[in-house]
Amino acid sequence: MITQALILSAILFALGTFGVLVRRNAIIMFLCIELQLNAVNVAFVAFSRLVGIEGQVFVFFVMTVAAAEAAVGLAIIISIFRHYETVNVDNFNLLKW
């Protein structure tokens, strides 16, 4: 069960990475980052079966940081949208060389 959960976590993390790489919609890229955070949470909970309650405490912290990150990130997306009228990251090329 722990092994299967860790493999599920690895596949979910890779799926999130794939999503961040191929999608161009900033909000969906952000959702894929949340997917990666959740994959790590699954790994933490699985390891807490081996090591102790600390894994679950860390998942608690990860969730709090994810909530803060979602709030700030979505605010940044809103203010970028006001400027460019789009959330497609291909249009944000100010720093592109």
Added chain:
Amino acid sequence: MVEIFFYIFAATALGGGLGVVLSKSPVGSLLMMVVSLASLAGVFVLLEAHFLAAIQVIVYAGAIMVLFLFVIMLLNLGHDYQQDLKWGAFSVLSFAVAGGLAGILAREVGGDWQIADGVVPPGGRAIDAAVREHGAVGAIAEPLFTTYVVPFEITGILLLVAIVGALALAKRNVS
């Protein structure tokens, strides 16, 4: 029985994750994410983390996903069906990188934790004892408010900073 439920939840979580990546509409993507998060809550229950499963449903699938939905509605992207997937060589390369990552991670972390059926691993035994003594919430709250009280307080400050930052960023006319 537990194994069967685990595989059902794992398949739903992976299907939901695929839906997030491949869905055309942002709202569809978001609802797939809710499916994925709910089935991960099921996985947490099967791994005996009942409090975290409840938090996963209430905070993640409830609060954070509704925040995403609000932003999609606010920016009026609900019927923005233009295909924004990058196909071609880049997606093949990304798939190779992500697949390689999955393979390496699964080999490194998923390898040698074979625990015989019916044997509770040491951490699981400690958690079960703590749950019996303090209850499902108390088992997490006890280390959270004793050993990890400083990180906990810092997290509170982080949330305050995030609130102020989100307000300052999203305010309409910054002068």
